[in-house]
Amino acid sequence: MIRFEHVTKEYGKSGVKAVDDLNLLVERGKVFGFIGPNGAGKTTSIRLMTGILAPTSGRVLIGGMDMAKDPVDAKRMIGFVPDGHELYDRLTGLEYLRFLADIYGVEPERRKAHIEKYLALFELEQAAGDPIRSYSRGMKQKLTVIGALIHKPPVWVLDEPMVGLDPRAAHILKEEMRRHCDEGNTVFFSTHVLEVAEKLCDEIAIIDKGRVVAEGTLEELRSGETGTSLEQLFLEMTDAEVKAE
Ligand SMILES: Nc1ncnc2c1ncn2[C@@H]1O[C@H](COP(=O)(O)OP(=O)(O)OP(=O)(O)O)[C@@H](O)[C@H]1O
Numbered sequence: 001m002i003r004f005e006h007v008t009k010e011y012g013k014s015g016v017k018a019v020d021d022l023n024l025l026v027e028r029g030k031v032f033g034f035i036g037p038n039g040a041g042k043t044t045s046i047r048l049m050t051g052i053l054a055p056t057s058g059r060v061l062i063g064g065m066d067m068a069k070d071p072v073d074a075k076r077m078i079g080f081v082p083d084g085h086e087l088y089d090r091l092t093g094l095e096y097l098r099f100l101a102d103i104y105g106v107e108p109e110r111r112k113a114h115i116e117k118y119l120a121l122f123e124l125e126q127a128a129g130d131p132i133r134s135y136s137r138g139m140k141q142k143l144t145v146i147g148a149l150i151h152k153p154p155v156w157v158l159d160e161p162m163v164g165l166d167p168r169a170a171h172i173l174k175e176e177m178r179r180h181c182d183e184g185n186t187v188f189f190s191t192h193v194l195e196v197a198e199k200l201c202d203e204i205a206i207i208d209k210g211r212v213v214a215e216g217t218l219e220e221l222r223s224g225e226t227g228t229s230l231e232q233l234f235l236e237m238t239d240a241e242v243k244a245e
């Protein structure tokens with residue numbers, strides 16, 4: 001479970017709020033999609049959620065634990081896929097996964113089972129012994145996902161996870177996200193692919209200029225207007241001119 005309570009983030013002393021009084025509740029068993037224009041504050045929210053950034057005010061709770069007060073236990077609950085590929089280029093894929101497993105204190109048996117399962121699932125077995133610098137963008141993304149899940153975290157936080165993945169890998173990841181939630185866990189992800197959000201999410205929040213402008217199930221967002229696509233809703237809700245009317 002993820003909870004944002006009146007979370008605001010200003011970078012430096014600019015006074016500009018990248019995230020402005022954000023309140024969110026993502027319950028267990030839910031796939032939660034976070035959508036919004038470039039610069040809306042999605043990555044900033046995710047960095048606050050994962051404890052990489054500290055809020056200017058407000059607090060973030062993961063599984064009831066305050067990220068500011070109990071950062072190690074809160075972070076242990078999270079599997080985080082960042083939007084870049086912050087990988088160690090000189091390590092091989094396998095070395096990288098073992099390194100992460102060691103950091104999280106994953107048992108050798110579980111580590112082996114996880115690595116074997118996901119390397120096979122993402123068709124990465126052949127490349128596992130090669131240095132990461134030789135990987136394509138999609139291969140790096142796959143490795144990042146495998147590494148993020150190695151400690152079996154209940155809460156998955158994924159910043160644009162489908163970027164760079166081929167259709168098969170994207171399909172597998174979506175299935176894994178669904179399965180993870182069906183087992184009573186939580187998935188929070190950002191995306192610009194509205195079809196993915198539409199099909200996969202139990203709930204969606206649209207963020208614009210640091211503020212949530214709409215939140216709920218797709219049905220709730222449509223507010224009775226059946227058949228309205230998420231794209232139409234997105235365009236309406238993030239259009240400054242329409243909003244001012
Ligand atoms: N390190 C930083 N220092 C100063 N300002 C920043 C920093 N990172 C982000 N911002 C600003 O915060 C705002 C939100 O950025 P953020 O990266 O959270 O957006 P986003 O919704 O993830 O966008 P995108 O869809 O392009 O990934 C933007 O105005 C951006 O310029």
Ligand SMILES: [Mg+2]
Pocket residue numbers: 042043044083
């Ligand atoms: Mg971003």
